[in-house]
Amino acid sequence: xxxxxxxxxxxxxxxxxxxxxxxxxxxxxxxxxxxxxxxxxxxxxxxxxxxxxxxxxxxxxxxxxxxxxxxxxxxxxxxxxxxxxxxxxxxxxxxxxxxxxxxxxxxxxxxxxxxxxxxxxxxxxxxxxxxxxxxxxxxxxxxxxxxxxxxxxxxxxxxxxxxxxxxxxxxxxxxxxxxxxxxxxxxxxxxxxxxxxxxxxxxxxxxxxxxxxxxxxxxxxxxxxxxxxxxxxxxxxxxxxxxxxxxxxxxxxxxxxxxxxxxxxxxxxxxxxxxxxxxxxxxxxxxxxxxxxxxxxxxxxxxxxxxxxxxxxx
Amino acid sequence: xxxxxxxxxxxxxxxxxxxxxxxxxxxxxxxxxxxxxxxxxxxxxxxxxxxxxxxxxxxxxxxxxxxxxxxxxxxxxxxxxxxxxxxxxxxxxxxxxxxxxxxxxxxxxxxxxxxxxxxxxxxxxxxxxxxxxxxxxxxxxxxxxxxxxxxxxxxxxxxxxxxxxxxxxxxxxxxxxxxxxxxxxxxxxxxxxxxxxxxxxxxxxxxxxxxxxxxxxxxxxxxxxxxxxxxxxxxxxxxxxxxxxxxxxxxxxxxxxxxxxxxxxxxxxxxxxxxxxxxxxxxxxxxxxxxx
Numbered sequence: 033x034x035x036x037x038x039x040x041x042x043x044x045x046x047x048x049x050x051x052x053x054x055x056x057x058x059x060x061x062x063x064x065x066x067x068x069x070x071x072x073x074x075x076x077x078x079x080x081x082x083x084x085x086x087x088x089x090x091x092x093x094x095x096x097x098x099x100x101x102x103x104x105x106x107x108x109x110x111x112x113x114x115x116x117x118x119x120x121x122x123x124x125x126x127x128x129x130x131x132x133x134x135x136x137x138x139x140x141x142x143x144x145x146x147x148x149x150x151x152x153x154x155x156x157x158x159x160x161x162x163x164x165x166x167x168x169x170x171x172x173x174x175x176x177x178x179x180x181x182x183x184x185x186x187x188x189x190x191x192x193x194x195x196x197x198x199x200x201x202x203x204x205x206x207x208x209x210x211x212x213x214x215x216x217x218x219x220x221x222x223x224x225x226x227x228x229x230x231x232x233x234x235x236x237x238x239x240x241x242x243x244x245x246x247x248x249x250x251x252x253x254x255x256x257x258x259x260x261x262x263x264x265x266x267x268x269x270x271x272x273x274x275x276x277x278x279x280x281x282x283x284x285x286x287x288x289x290x291x292x293x294x295x296x297x298x299x300x301x302x303x304x305x306x307x308x309x310x311x312x313x314x315x316x317x318x319x320x321x322x323x324x325x326x327x328x329x330x331x332x333x334x335x336x337x338x339x340x341x342x343x344x345x346x
Numbered sequence: 347x348x349x350x351x352x353x354x355x356x357x358x359x360x361x362x363x364x365x366x367x368x369x370x371x372x373x374x375x376x377x378x379x380x381x382x383x384x385x386x387x388x389x390x391x392x393x394x395x396x397x398x399x400x401x402x403x404x405x406x407x408x409x410x411x412x413x414x415x416x417x418x419x420x421x422x423x424x425x426x427x428x429x430x431x432x433x434x435x436x437x438x439x440x441x442x443x444x445x446x447x448x449x450x451x452x453x454x455x456x457x458x459x460x461x462x463x464x465x466x467x468x469x470x471x472x473x474x475x476x477x478x479x480x481x482x483x484x485x486x487x488x489x490x491x492x493x494x495x496x497x498x499x500x501x502x503x504x505x506x507x508x509x510x511x512x513x514x515x516x517x518x519x520x521x522x523x524x525x526x527x528x529x530x531x532x533x534x535x536x537x538x539x540x541x542x543x544x545x546x547x548x549x550x551x552x553x554x555x556x557x558x559x560x561x562x563x564x565x566x567x568x569x570x571x572x573x574x575x576x577x578x579x580x581x582x583x584x585x586x587x588x589x590x591x592x593x594x595x596x597x598x599x600x601x602x603x604x605x606x607x608x609x610x611x612x613x614x615x616x617x618x619x620x621x622x623x624x625x626x627x628x629x630x631x632x633x634x635x636x637x638x
Contacts, residue, residue, distance in 0.1 A: 043473075050474040058487065169371070169622055173559075173614035175566035177573060178607045181589055181596075185603050189596055283481035287570055291593065301482065302574060305489040317486040320479050328477075 036336055044329040051321050052104070055314070056097055109315040114307070119315040123300065127319060129199055130296035133219065133288070134281045136212055138274055141220035142227055146267060149231025153239065153266075154258060161232075168225030177287035180218035184291055187214055197293045215292050219284045223277070227270050235266040268339050275331020278324045365627040372623025378616030382609070386432035395423035397430040397583045408601055416601040418591050424605045427583035432609060434584045438499055438568040443557050445503040450510025451549070455541055457511070458518025469515070472508035480505045480567065488576040498577045502567050506560060513556060517549045551628040558621030562614035569610055585610050 103109070109119040148168075152161040188196035200208035238244065239262055247257050286298030293299070297316050304312040366372040385392055395413075400420050407417045415424035457468035484501040491497055521527060521544075530540055565585075571577035572586025573593070580587060585606050592602030 046470070047473050047477050050470070051477045054474065055478075055486070166371070169618055170615050173562035173566070173618045174611055175562075175570060175614065177570050178566075178589070178610050181593060181603050182607055185596060185600055190600070279476070279479040282479040283570075286481045286485070287573070290574060297482075301485050305485060305576070308489075310489070313486055313489045317478075317482045320482045321477055324479050325477050 033336070037333055040329055040332050040336075044325050048322065048325050049101075051325070052101070052318065053097060055317065055321075056100060104318075109318065110311040112309060112312055114309060119311050122312055123297070123315045123319050126295055126297050126300045126316075127323075129294060130282070130285050130289070130298065131323075133212065133215055133285055133294070133296060134278075137216040137219035137284075138223060138277075138281060140216060141223035142270060142274065145224045145227025146231050146263075146270065148224070148228040150235055150258065150263060150266070152228065152232040153235035156236065164228060165232075168228045171222050171225040172229075174222055175287075176218050176222065176284035177291060179221050180215065180288045180291040183214045183217055199294045199296075211292075211294070215288045215294060218288050218291075219281065226273070230269050230273060231266055234269050235262060238262045238265045241265075265339070268335060271334055271338070272331050275328045275334075278327035282320050282324060362624070362627050366620075366623055369623040369626065371619045372627075375616050375619025375621075375623060378612055379620050382432055382613055382616060383436070385429050386436050389429045389433050393423075393426035393429040395426040397422065397426045398581045399423075408599070415605040416599070418588075418602055419595060422581075424588070424602060427588055428585070428605055428609050430583040431585040431588060431606075432613075434495075434572075434578055434582060435565045435568060435609075435613065438495065438502070439561050439564045442499050442503045442506065442564050443560055445499075446506035446560075447510050447553055447557060449503075449507045451514055451546075451553070453507065454511040454514025454549075455518050455545060458515040459522060459537070459541060459545070465515075468511070472511055475505060476508045478505065481570065484567070484571060485574075485576060488571070493571075493576045493579060495578055498568055498571055502564055506564070509560065510553060510556060513552055514549050517552060518545055521545055521548055555621055555625040555628055558617050558624055561617045565613050565617075566610065 107120050109123070111117070112119055112122055115122075148164050152164045155161050184196055187193050194214050195211050198211060200211035244257060244262055247261055252260075282297070285296060286301065288294070289296040289298040290302055297320055301313055301316045304310075304316065366376060399422065401417070401422065404413070404417050405419055407413055409416050413423050413425065415428060418424055418427070453468050453471075457465045480502070483505060484498065487501050488497055527540060527544060530544060535543075568577055569584065569586035569589065572584040573590045574586075575590065578584040578587060588606035589603060589610075592599075592604075592606050595602060
């Protein structure tokens with residue numbers, strides 16, 4: 033078990049290093065340099081040289097990558113050109129908003145999706161199962177920002193049940209929760225359908241397995257079979273999918289934060305792009321990549337703990 | 347596939363279509379998808395107005411007989427922009443998915459059929475590409491080179507390659523040990539022949555299913571990036587830029603947002619229905635694999 037965890041974390045480290053290096057290389061291969069993008073066409077050569085030196089762009093590429101990693105390990109992502117605050121501080125300030133939004137979204141949709149999926153599997157081919165099936169397939173691919181815009185239009189602008197802008201007053205939990213309703217609805221909706229289908233399929237598979245038949249043969253109540261034995265195995269794919277789906281959740285969060293003018297990584301990236309605040313853009317992308325790699329790794333490890341077969345298979 | 351009434355034999359494509367239209371979900375998906383394709387191809391003849399023609403005196407109108415979906419802040423006909431927006435969506439989706447399938451096939455087959463070290467290398471490459479959240483990655487590139495349709499196509503294509511590559515790799519690996527491949531190899535067939543003649547036809551079905559399921563994602567991403575002002579440049583009509591106009595005017599008129607969202611929802615639902623039904627026909631084993 034421990035060796036599996038160490039191997040998986042090692043792989044995550046390799047992937048992170050490769051991802052960061054390739055991000056770095058892409059930045060350098062793309063025509064047009066960040067300095068002229070940031071300074072605009074009227075920059076003097078002296079201004080260019082000063083900024084280049086400050087960003088370390090005057091050193092050879094290999095040295096730049098090495099320096100970048102060394103700084104990254106120390107938690108130093110460079111300085112924001114405009115406010116002169118450390119990039120890591122700016123980005124870290126926004127991460128909690130995005131994480132809370134994502135976690136709330138995935139929690140409500142997982143709870144509802146698992147409930148619907150189990151219901152569908154137990155009442156297979158009933159009217160409820162078919163309706164759930166069609167609804168699930170219908171919402172699965174609808175982009176989160178379309179749901180955001182429609183819910184903003186209906187529930188915030190027309191009905192005015194929920195606020196349209198911001199994340200709520202700091203320290204006021206009720207207000208913050210009120211501000212979370214529509215954005216988390218937008219991000220979570222497609223996941224309800226997705227998880228419901230996934231749980232239904234894996235529940236049906238598990239219900240056909242030997243240990244469930246044995247439990248039936250022993251005359252255990254159906255309730256205990258479903259919730260005590262089958263569900264535990266049936267939700268495993270959901271854990272993986274949520275871990276791997278972190279990238280989609282982050283992407284959805286970008287749009288949702290813009291639509292509802294919420295603070296967070298997405299809002300930060302867009303604002304930094306429009307002000308050409310280049311180091312902050314890179315810092316945010318880097319952070320979201322780290323969050324993504326960490327979550328896929330965690331999902332694999334949790335899966336291995338829940339299901340001994342995976343450990344044995346590796 | 348033998349029916350009690352023994353229908354006359356059909357071609358493979360005919361067989362797939364036959365089963366597809368018998369599934370209500372598949373039929374609905376097929377009709378929606380064909381309607382979207384037709385309206386995109388026939389846009390110049392269907393659209394009642396020029397999608398970029400300004401008509402400021404008629405701006406921000408609600409739906410009427412003259413303007414089915416109203417007009418935007420510059421008096422452009424929203425319905426015409428919705429129709430033309432479908433062209434932009436397909437202009438992005440088709441090359442993106444085509445390219446991703448091509449490279450996914452190439453890399454996936456090499457990984458599945460080639461030596462172990464090459465397999466490990468390609469899988470590591472896939473995992474690395476997949477570790478970037480797509481939108482964040484796209485935004486980073488757009489921040490560097492500025493918004494353009496080609497950037498959007500390239501970025502989405504690169505980030506989609508692993509989706510196809512992994513499926514091709516797994517299928518190739520399982521087929522490699524199949525008896526008909528062993529027999530072919532014993533008969534002295536070259537690797538190229540085995541890959542092209544035997545492996546390729548067997549992976550195309552599942553790839554078609556994946557592609558149908560992937561189109562909503564790609565169309566959604568293009569619209570999303572255009573919505574953020576990072577994709578298609580104005581005045582080119584895109585569903586995303588329509589939504590952006592609607593978002594800025596949400597308190598004045600709801601029509602722009604409603605009109606921009608409908609084609610996106612139709613496209614995603616249509617292609618997902620089609621993909622689901624296609625999967626049931628082509629490969630029941632893929633059940634539950636599509637989507638995210």
